[in-house]
Amino acid sequence: MPITKDAFEAQVLEILGRLHGVAMRLTRNEADAEDLVADTIVRAWRARESLATPEAFRAWIFRILNNTFISDRRRTAARGQMEPLVDVDVDDERPFSMFERLHQPFLLWFGNPEQELLDKLMREDIDRALAELPEYYRVVVVLADMEELKYGEIAEALQIPVGTVRSRLARARAALQEALWTVARDRGLLIPHAPKR
DSSP states (O other): OOOOHHHHHHHHHHHHHHHHHHHHHHHOSHHHHHHHHHHHHHHHHHTGGGOOOGGGHHHHHHHHHHHHHHHHHHHHHHHSOOOOSSOOOOOOSSOOOHHHHHOOTTHHHHOOHHHHHHHHSOHHHHHHHHHTSOHHHHHHHIIIIISOOOHHHHHHHHTSOHHHHHHHHHHHHHHHHHHHHHHHHHTTOSOOOOOOO
């Protein structure tokens, strides 16, 4: 039995801000984000019979949002060159790790150096670094770290295996750390380590 109109409206209203937030991070444009959310809601209403249970609504509508975004990008890409929609093989032997760059044994006793550095960075820098990620990484980070979806929910929403979710999330987080490290270094926020004797 499909979701009722009242239940659908209630679920959409509850998640509308989050849908818009994800759409903004995908499109990087207010008008496009609003269009994406509107298209998503229309498509979700038309496909309401495909919703297995009301509990699956969140992952289901994020999948529709992502599929709508990808469809729009493919139409646009047919008209011009865009960033790839699939993973590119990454030859990283070891992904960037901010913790390894900051790690000093005594720091572990006094707090989390990663968190202390991130607390110093401005929100715009984080948003800029996130916006510069390829979309297939960006969407996984947004769904995992901002929308707090579980790996299984992300896999369902994006229609990819859980292993791919984990892989993309690890690569995306490493890329974000590297970008934020560069910002912190350029702004002089890093404390130079004393030379080892």
